[in-house]
Amino acid sequence: MIIAVDCGRSHVKVMTEKKTFSFPSKISTWRKRNFRQELEGDIELIYNDRCWFIGKLAEREGEFTRQAMQDTKVVDETLLLTLAAIHLAEGAGRIQLIMGLPIQNYNEGERVALRKLLEGMHEVSINGEMRKFQIERVYITIEGGSAFFTSPRMGLVRIVDVGAKTTNYATFKDKVFIDRDSGTLPIGWETVSESNVEEMANHIAGTVSKKWQAKDMVMLIGGVASKVEPHLQEHFPYAFTLDDPQMANVRGFFEVGRAMVKCNSK
Secondary structure: OEEEEEEOOOEEEEEOOOOEEEEEOOEEEOOOOOOOOOOOOOEEEEEOOEEEEEOHHHHHHOOOOEOOOOOOOOOHHHHHHHHHHHHHOOOOEEEEEEEEEOHHHOOHHHHHHHHHHHOEEEEEEEOOEEEEEEEEEEEEEEOOHHHHHHOOOOOEEEEEEEOOOOEEEEEEEOOEEOHHHOEEEOOOOOOOOOOOHHHHHHHHHHHHOOOOOOOOOEEEEOOOHHHHHHHHOOOOOOEEEOOOHHHHHHHHHHHHHHHHHHHHOO
């Protein structure tokens, strides 16, 4: 079974052949509630004999609710959120998992560490339902750039992916990734002290304009893409928001992963 998981700092996005969904990237330790409300989307997870609230339940009832904002994604939060995603996707048996890393973190050390964190046999219970599965292999691609493969095209294509912690920018020329004109900015819509979309767009444009030109076509993805669009269009008139921009990365992960799995099986 192929499952793509975009373990974002704000939301976890998930895609399989049969379903696509998301939930907040929030975690807290479990606590006993005097009055329980079973609401749609609540996730009580048990893994390795420890209990957790995940997503909306963590936001609503957690005492020490947290989200991963570390520079690396090789952290316990990534493991727990990914296991929750696989369980909710009805994962069973052998899983081929596709994940992403920020462009600046796409190095051998980070990829090896992420695979070590995730690969292997897991037993996970959510809301009383136990699932056992093996993450047989983790395929890793780049955040932001992978969205290109949801609607690949010839010519020069730029991508801006404004995330909660970082902003990835990527370039493709005739369907080939151009690393020289791609990278990651250490700024996101949850890491600024004051939410100012216009200033964020100006900051992004000021950085990428060192190599990009105003006439370039720029695809915008991420949860705040539509808010950034009018301000970025002042610098790049041909900038546009991709359909369902928050799910663009995970759709790209799935397409890239499906090709990787097919190639690996030959």
